[in-house]
Amino acid sequence: MPLFGNTFSPKKTPPRKSASLSNLHNLDRSTREVELGLDYGTPTMNLAGQSLKFENGHxxxxxxxxxxxxxxxxxxxxxxxxxLEEENNLLQVKVEVLLDMFSETTAEFQIMKRELEELKSVNRRRK
Structure with a gap:
């Protein structure tokens, strides 16, 4: 036993095996797609006796x-x-604008009516 020597000497680890035992990783992309079948096509399903496929998000x-x-x-x-929904929304906006205009006109009419009554009462007092 050495006094100042290295008493701990681990064994060397064996080299790792290849990550893949197949040579598919060496192939180009188009060959891999053919070999692995990466071209799935459109998804289809059968629901209540009717066959449906997924196209353009629907x-x-x-x-x-x-x-x-x-x-x-x-x-x-x-x-x-x-x-029709867009037309309905447009018509609803038009109705709201017309109601606002009607309310404004009614308020102006009430103010003018009150002013007219005040002028009439002032005119009666002078007579």
Missing amino acids: WVAETGISGGVDQREAQRLRKRNQQ
Whole structure:
């Protein structure tokens, strides 16, 4: 036993095994997509006997008919519904403006009526 020597000498660790035993990491991207099947396509599901697929952020019927309504017809109805909602909002704003105008006119009329009555009373006192 050495007095000032190194008594602790750990064994060297064995080299690590390769992270992947396959050579897929050496392949280019397109070959990997073919090998691993990374092209999933559009998500589809079957719900209540109807097949749906996910396109452009919305679920649409694969057959083109959703609940007995043609998909184009449903899209047209959605667009028409939005137009009607916008028209309804515009008409509500117009009604509010007209009510404000009516209130202002009524208030002005009441002020003028009061002034007229005061002028009449002043005129009667002078006579």
